[in-house]
Amino acid sequence: MRRMGYWIAAASLGMAAPVAAQPAISLPIAPGFWTNEGQKCGSVHYGYIYDGKRWGSVYYYGPTQNLGPNAELQPITQTRAVAGGFTQMQFGGFDGAGYFRVKATAPDRALYRVGAPFRDEIQVSDETLIRCSYRAMSPKMQAAMRRFTPALAK
Numbered sequence: 001m002r003r004m005g006y007w008i009a010a011a012s013l014g015m016a017a018p019v020a021a022q023p024a025i026s027l028p029i030a031p032g033f034w035t036n037e038g039q040k041c042g043s044v045h046y047g048y049i050y051d052g053k054r055w056g057s058v059y060y061y062g063p064t065q066n067l068g069p070n071a072e073l074q075p076i077t078q079t080r081a082v083a084g085g086f087t088q089m090q091f092g093g094f095d096g097a098g099y100f101r102v103k104a105t106a107p108d109r110a111l112y113r114v115g116a117p118f119r120d121e122i123q124v125s126d127e128t129l130i131r132c133s134y135r136a137m138s139p140k141m142q143a144a145m146r147r148f149t150p151a152l153a154k
Helices: 002-016 139-148
Strands: 032-036 046-050 054-061 067-082 086-091 099-106 109-118 121-132
Touching (some): 046 139, 054 139
Antiparallel strands (some): 099 109
């Protein structure tokens, strides 16, 4: 009994210790499934997911997109405003030479900018994205959402 009291007291002290607050993750877009504007939500087989804490791709692959789904979601550790009205996402607690940025351009529309180091420069690519509602997606992509981000599968 005495030993149990010790562990309860130790646990209480540990809970009372100050916890370092994680920076708030705030992107100028709504959580959900995002894909290239040229795609139709009902037949799309790849895109990006933002769930409020993570960003990354989800996709089916193979010659007829029959394999998968696969997801590469990374926790966003920090965001910050940068030039041009973009918000830069930071992953893993550090910034490298490359970057991932997003900017809302209209409700359910965004510009996604990726800067990748190449030789002595940064190559920049832009993608115009649209947000697909869960109900508008194919049963296949709905299954991927349920698997990787169940809270968004509504």
